[in-house]
Amino acid sequence: MSNNSKLKILTNGILAENPVLRLVLGTCPTLAVTTMASNGIGMGLAATFVLLCSNIVISALRKIIPDQVRIPCYITVIAGFVSVVQMIVKAYVPTLDKALGVYLPLIVVNCIILGRAEMFASKNGVVDSALDGIGMGIGFTITLTIMGTIREILGSGTWMAGLGGLIPSLGSDFAIRVIPESIDSFSIMTSAPGGFFVFGIMMAGATWLTTRPKKEKTVQPAEAAEGGNA
Amino acid sequence: MALKLASIFFTMILVDNYVLSKFLGICPFLGVSKKLDSAVGMSLAVTFVMVMATAATWPIYRLLLVPAGMEGTDRDMGYLQTIVFILIIAILVQLLENFLKKFIPALYKALGVYLPLITTNCTILGVTILNLDNGYNFVESIVCAAGAGIGFLVAMVLFSGVRRKVEQAVTPVCFKGLPITLVAAAMTSLSFMGFGGIVEAIFRV
Numbered sequence: 228m229s230n231n232s233k234l235k236i237l238t239n240g241i242l243a244e245n246p247v248l249r250l251v252l253g254t255c256p257t258l259a260v261t262t263m264a265s266n267g268i269g270m271g272l273a274a275t276f277v278l279l280c281s282n283i284v285i286s287a288l289r290k291i292i293p294d295q296v297r298i299p300c301y302i303t304v305i306a307g308f309v310s311v312v313q314m315i316v317k318a319y320v321p322t323l324d325k326a327l328g329v330y331l332p333l334i335v336v337n338c339i340i341l342g343r344a345e346m347f348a349s350k351n352g353v354v355d356s357a358l359d360g361i362g363m364g365i366g367f368t369i370t371l372t373i374m375g376t377i378r379e380i381l382g383s384g385t386w387m388a389g390l391g392g393l394i395p396s397l398g399s400d401f402a403i404r405v406i407p408e409s410i411d412s413f414s415i416m417t418s419a420p421g422g423f424f425v426f427g428i429m430m431a432g433a434t435w436l437t438t439r440p441k442k443e444k445t446v447q448p449a450e451a452a453e454g455g456n457a
Numbered sequence: 458m459a460l461k462l463a464s465i466f467f468t469m470i471l472v473d474n475y476v477l478s479k480f481l482g483i484c485p486f487l488g489v490s491k492k493l494d495s496a497v498g499m500s501l502a503v504t505f506v507m508v509m510a511t512a513a514t515w516p517i518y519r520l521l522l523v524p525a526g527m528e529g530t531d532r533d534m535g536y537l538q539t540i541v542f543i544l545i546i547a548i549l550v551q552l553l554e555n556f557l558k559k560f561i562p563a564l565y566k567a568l569g570v571y572l573p574l575i576t577t578n579c580t581i582l583g584v585t586i587l588n589l590d591n592g593y594n595f596v597e598s599i600v601c602a603a604g605a606g607i608g609f610l611v612a613m614v615l616f617s618g619v620r621r622k623v624e625q626a627v628t629p630v631c632f633k634g635l636p637i638t639l640v641a642a643a644m645t646s647l648s649f650m651g652f653g654g655i656v657e658a659i660f661r662v
Binding site for chain 2: 254259302306314329338341424427428430432434438
């Protein structure tokens with residue numbers, strides 16, 4: 228297999244097969260934790276770790292696991308790694324543990340991880356599966372961070388508040404103020420309806436980016452374009 | 458006591474609706490809500506498994522994993538929670554499937570396709586963990602699980618109605634399908650925000 232196809236596996240997850248926006252997997256954590264951009268980063272990294280490890284183990288065991296009981300086997304492997312992440316996060320980043328709450332153990336039932344185990348790791352080699360895990364994880368993290376950024380800036384006017392919990396040297400009250408406090412924040416963005424709304428808009432954006440017709444070499448006459456819009 | 462149970466039950470349905478305000482179980486919410494009868498079938502199966510799973514996990518956690526007075530000692534096995542709970546749920550779903558197939562074939566035919574999907578439905582694992590986090594006792598946990606299940610049913614049924622209208626709407630091409638459905642879900646969830654505080658006002662707890 229050439230290097231080119233390895234690179235393609237890695238970059239596939241970022242836009243073309245973005246797990247959240249294109250495959251529509253793992254929607255629950257996407258909506259729930261993205262009230263702040265820093266939560267998105269934390270959740271993304273935790274899920275990436277689980278995804279990478281479970282993909283490696285499952286693809287290494289793919290010839291041993293009997294077909295009839297494969298789902299319980301996958302879930303056990305995934306649950307093991309999720310417990311590891313839970314303990315690490317609780318010990319070293321307690322603020323993130325508080326912010327993510329029940330959604331941290333719920334990585335077990337995140338369909339991205341089981342989905343990639345079933346669709347990719349059970350059919351491909353260890354190296355490819357690891358690359359796939361990293362690529363999907365990066366795509367997940369980027370999507371969550373962008374969504375968190377939109378919701379946090381509109382909803383509370385700050386950016387990256389709580390990042391101090393992830394990187395202690397920044398101090399615990401680190402936040403970048405984007406919209407001045409004198410302007411009322413659009414608080415519905417950080418509550419449930421805003422989550423659905425921003426997710427819908429982002430999914431439409433991703434669909435537009437991946438399916439729009441490629442620009443033609445010859446520039447269309449201006450009148451024709453205007454006529455089309457009218 | 459009865460008042461507290463009723464307030465938990467209605468809070469789970471209207472105020473803390475798992476789908477529309479806590480974002481649990483979004484995958485089946487978007488995937489199975491296209492038709493009314495499949496939405497009802499899926500929600501009933503979920504409600505049933507939720508109550509069963511709570512009835513099984515609560516005693517196991519309180520009696521086996523973290524017995525009273527053992528918190529923080531060597532005997533505290535709370536870290537096994539995730540792995541034990543998900544296995545219990547997977548086994549329960551499998552048992553239920555076999556049981557229905559053998560004894561109530563009609564119900565099995567109605568629910569059959571949804572049963573395997575339930576294992577990875579985050580509402581089930583979510584409700585079992587949240588019950589313990591909230592410190593509910595056994596009866597309260599069961600009532601809370603039943604309320605969460607009915608809340609799921611209400612959200613699914615309401616949304617399948619909204620969705621039928623949305624499918625026929627004329628939208629920009631890139632909004633076709635899921636994106637416009639999510640925007641509609643935002644509106645539905647907005648309407649549920651109106652229930653905030655209603656339970657406290659009715660039951661005065």
